[in-house]
Amino acid sequence: TAQQTLFVYPGVYKEQVVVPLLNGPLVLQGYTCDTKSYAANQVTITQAKAQKDIPASIIKNRNDLTTTLLLKSNNVKVYNLNVANTAGNVGQAIAVKADGANNGFYACKFTGYQDTLYANQGPNLYAKSYISGAVDFVFGQYAKAWFESCDIVSVGKGCIAANGRDSATNPSEFVFNNAHVTGNGVGTAYLGRPWKAYSRAVWQNSDLSNVINPEGWQKWNGDNNVANVYFKECNNRGAGAATNKRVGFSGRLANPVPITDILGANYKTQWWVDNNFL
Structure with a gap:
């Protein structure tokens, strides 16, 4: 132990x-x-x-x-x-x-x-x-995840985040704070799309280059079930940060999400949290 x-x-x-x-x-x-x-x-x-490369006979954990x-x-x-x-x-x-x-x-x-x-x-x-x-390159179904001061690089057309929160009781949420988003092309990347119906993702205090499409977010392969999606932006900057052309199922926050919402009230004393990187 x-x-x-x-x-x-x-x-x-x-x-x-x-x-x-x-x-x-x-x-x-x-x-x-x-x-x-x-x-x-x-x-x-x-x-x-x-x-x-995985044999078709293997069904689980592919x-x-x-x-x-x-x-x-x-x-x-x-x-x-x-x-x-x-x-x-x-x-x-x-x-x-x-x-x-x-x-x-x-x-x-x-x-x-x-x-x-x-x-x-x-x-x-x-x-x-x-x-x-390029495609859904930050994804997951159950994690509360905080991304602090990360360089996010899109290398092809697609969405960055694909959060898979599948119910109102699933705790999952992705928060990107102080990210630096760059990539190949102009308008070729989106901040995210809903892998599941209750998807949650927030981009805040981040530098978004013109690789981000003005619409900001996409639906999942044309699925119109976006009534319970929570896609928010707050206090971003850069050529890709303008929100006037964003899709209707996204929105803006008046205040950034506090890190305690994701990592917990006592995160500073947790062994796995290295405060030197925050």
Whole structure:
């Protein structure tokens, strides 16, 4: 039950990694000369499995079988790891899946194309990290997740966030605070779309480049069931931040969402929350 630390030496590791359910907390630390910046990371875990590579006979947990780094444990802190799924534009291909509560990711770099980051259980924190992709590349169904000061990079046409909150009692919500959004093309990316009918996502205090389409948000493959969707923006800036042409099922907040709504009132004293990154 004692804390364990796994230190990873520099290199490119071509493999899939699963962290099983552990009895105690775990720190995953990648080698770096600057713990505060993903730009100095010297450890990369990479592979290229996608849904198309999983045998049709396998019905359950297909996403897990494509994942580069799968965390099944609670109370995990991850520092200075680059995690990639290089399958490209071929369908669902996950780089990271956070399937435990109280997971914190710090100065990490997650790269992929579709479904890069699967933030499935929470609460979780992603801070001063880099996340790239094109289609639904930050998604998940049950997690309360706070994204603090992250660089979000769109590499193709599609939506960034696909929150899968499926009922009024599901606690899931994604909040992007002080994000920096860039990408290829003009108006080719959207802030999000509703994977499920009660989807919740908020972008606030963020710099949105012109990669963000003026409409801001999309429906799920033409599904008009958006009555219970909660898509909000607050105090954003940049060429993609204007809200005058946003879709009718989105809105603006008068005040930003407080971090306590996502991480809890006592987040500053929680082991998995590194306040040096907030």
